[in-house]
Amino acid sequence: MSITRDAVLDVLKSVADPVGGKDIVSAGIVRALTVEGGTVRFVLEIDPARAQRMEPARAEAEARLRALPGVDTVSVVMTAHSAAPQPPDLKGGARPKPQGPEKVPGVERIVAIASGKGGVGKSTVAANLAVALAAEGRRVGLLDADVYGPSQPRMLGVSGRPASPDGKTILPLRNHGVTLMSLGLLTQEDEAVVWRGPMLMGALQQMLFQVQWGALDILVVDLPPGTGDVQMTLAQKAEVTGAIIVSTPQDIALLDARKGIDMFRKMGTPILGMIENMAVHICSNCGHEEHIFGHGGVRAEAARLGVPLLAEIPLHLDIRTASDGGAPVVASKAASPQARAFRELARRLVAEGLA
Helix, strand or coil: CCCCCCHHHHHHCEHHHHCCCCECCCCEEEEEEEECCCEEEEEEEECCCHHHHHHHHHHHHHHHHHCCCCEEEEEEEECCCCCCCCCCCCCCCCCCCCCCECCCCCCCCCEEEECCCCCHHHHHHHHHHHHHHHHCCCEEEEECCCCCCCCCCHHHCCCCCCECCCCEEEECCCCCEEEEEEECCCCCCCCCCCCCCCHHHHHHHHHHCCCCCCCCCCEEECCCCCCCCCHHHHHHHEECCCEEECCCCCCCHHHHHHHHHHHHCCCCCCCEEEEECCCCEEEECCCCEEEECCCCCCHHHHHHHHCCHHHHHHHEEHHHHHHHHCCCHHHHHCCCCCHHHHHHHHHHHHCCCCC
């Protein structure tokens, strides 16, 4: 029996905060909660003066979680700071500007997932690829840089606000074996991000260099569609291993994909290959194959540009419903043909030394 995040939160809500009179969840001191299989980890962030009084609450929370069916291991860390932790300021934090691209500390490779236009399933591909790479034993991070439409928290089933012990360092969240940072974790789900270029560029640099990513084999970056400030900032400020372009087979999508490829080449970022998403729909009733968006367009474009076609991902209802439900199809239906398409893509990247 696997334990859910909601079940863990319900237990923690039964533990009283001995100082504030609320439960420890409502008091806002439970941070960085992760639930992986039977392992539960979280941090209690408190004022130093409260440390002794909070120890019984910490012990109670640990004991109640250990008694929960499906929980094998509980790790509770109590951290004390001189001031209440503040959310990181992603709008104007000054940071020394390097002369050229630099390596993100602890990150071996950075692979950008890009598209020329929206609606081609780029974020879905990024989420499933990240989970598939984690299933292959890689240490994976996912940076949701699609600042105007940050969807990765929903796709990976992650909620809560990342902790920032000093107002500068950001502690990312984690689920399905993937370490995640997204602007969507710092805003309300229906709140628009109304930022100009300099604010976007500053936010991206802080999410790259001020997040405590730890040791990663690969950081997957889900870029916004198009060829704007975020793409240029990533290429100019970080050492990017390469970009993967996602497109559907239709001509309009390919027209914009060419522009995205041209931009990366002008920025000196290698193109690792292309992915044809929504390549074919197979009827669940009769098994008939139908190429709703055309067929072979991305393969032909990849050949024309001299880059590999890395994968052809089918159009399938399970991929959409799994992403909406917070468990990408690679995690929720690992044996399905659509999940295997992402696993094969991940294995190819690992075999080629790209992940």
